[in-house]
Amino acid sequence: QKEVEQNSGPLSVPEGAIASLNCTYSDRGSQSFFWYRQYSGKSPELIMSIYSNGDKEDGRFTAQLNKASQYVSLLIRDSQPSDSATYLCAVRGGSQGNLIFGKGTKLSVKP
Amino acid sequence: GAVVSQHPSWVICKSGTSVKIECRSLDFQATTMFWYRQFPKQSLMLMATSNEGSKATYEQGVEKDKFLINHASLTLSTLTVTSAHPEDSSFYICSAPPGNWQETQYFGPGTRLLVL
Numbered sequence: 001q002k003e004v005e006q007n008s009g010p011l012s013v014p015e016g017a018i019a020s021l022n023c024t025y026s027d028r029g030s031q032s033f034f035w036y037r038q039y040s041g042k043s044p045e046l047i048m049s050i051y052s053n054g055d056k057e058d059g060r061f062t063a064q065l066n067k068a069s070q071y072v073s074l075l076i077r078d079s080q081p082s083d084s085a086t087y088l089c090a091v092r093g094g095s096q097g098n099l100i101f102g103k104g105t106k107l108s109v110k111p
Numbered sequence: 112g113a114v115v116s117q118h119p120s121w122v123i124c125k126s127g128t129s130v131k132i133e134c135r136s137l138d139f140q141a142t143t144m145f146w147y148r149q150f151p152k153q154s155l156m157l158m159a160t161s162n163e164g165s166k167a168t169y170e171q172g173v174e175k176d177k178f179l180i181n182h183a184s185l186t187l188s189t190l191t192v193t194s195a196h197p198e199d200s201s202f203y204i205c206s207a208p209p210g211n212w213q214e215t216q217y218f219g220p221g222t223r224l225l226v227l
Contacts, residue, residue, distance in 0.1 A: 043204045043219060043220050043221040044155070088155070096143070096157075096160035097160075098160060098216075099206075100157075101155045101156075102154060104154055
């Protein structure tokens, strides 16, 4: 069974620091990877997608992909209290083209 | 980004009743929509894949006779929870991949169901 693993946290960082979120996946054939942010009681919101090895930057967010290690990460620079949420790593790998989600890492940014 | 809506956002019902949840793609056509369920402190789990013009595909362990899916048009999929029970209380979220759907999926705002 295809799996996506994340440290559930909580991960606590001070405001202005870098938050580092990690994710591993089991299916070596996976090609598409996503990071979603989910606030309590809300549905997931797409932050980043990444398909190639290396880094992809978008504002304060950087996604990193290492297919050889089956590892995806998300860095959040200059963390803000508004970044406090649960971050879901997702891999496209379902038989229907659906996303397979990790359990999420809860991030808390302290003012 | 693409917009997906869901209705209702909240529903409270008595045990044994049926509840219908609508998922609409507002600015694109979606031949495929996905229905996920999320229990408290758990991640999203795929329930079924809704296909326009054909039968839905259900994940293992999801009762197709209990969770009825109808993909009536290219912009609308409905999920009906029949004879709801308290254990069906959950956060139901639909998603639809637009256009070049290999790239991403956009999620609706979700429907929180509470069965008393």
